[in-house]
Amino acid sequence: MTYTADPGTTIGHTHLKVSDLEQSIAFYRDVIGLEVQQRYGHDAAFMSAGGYHHHLGLNTWRSRGGPRPAPNATGLFHVAFLYPTRKALAQAVANVLGHGVTLTGAADHGVSQALYLDDPDGNGIELYWDRAPQDWPRDPDGNLAMVNDRLDINALLKEA
Known part of the structure; x- marks a missing residue:
């Protein structure tokens, strides 16, 4: 069972x-x-x-x-921080960039918008905001259909 x-x-x-x-x-x-x-x-x-x-x-x-883990080592891929609004995410990302931290990625997953970075030890971090469940993309059968589309970071930062 x-x-x-x-x-x-x-x-x-x-x-x-x-x-x-x-x-x-x-x-x-x-x-x-x-x-x-x-x-x-x-x-x-x-x-x-x-x-x-x-x-x-x-x-x-x-x-x-200790040393940073090798990229091909097992372990935590990233820890994710969920922000309550797109504006709160924008403010967090503006702060990250203001501290000179480099983003390692950004994506619009349909269900969420996410930005990625690493901490000083190489631990991955995701900063994200979820869309409302009724706005999540679905296939014709109603199954969740997440995507990995480009996120317009400049448009996001205008909300900060």
Whole structure:
């Protein structure tokens, strides 16, 4: 028998192994806009948006001073940050670019608009906004039909 998760299930916080805790805190604070909620000594920090206990955990328990993972290594492809509006996404992207961070990609997936970048340890990050479900593209049978179209970043940034 196949198990199906309860439809109310969500994916919670993410913990990342980082090489330099202070560098990572500065990146996620200044570039992504998260706030430190708690520090766990010199080894870990818990960060969030809006005062939640933590959306993101950063730790150096096994990775202090470690190298970036090879591009062909297994592991996390990216952590995604969902913004409530297209304007909020635009403001976040404007902040990222204002800090001189290079985007590694951008796409309109039909269901969402997404921009991609890497943190200082090479962990992938997706910043995205979801369209309303009734606006998602569907095939003639009603199945979801996501795409990978070009995203007009300049048009997005005009909303910032």
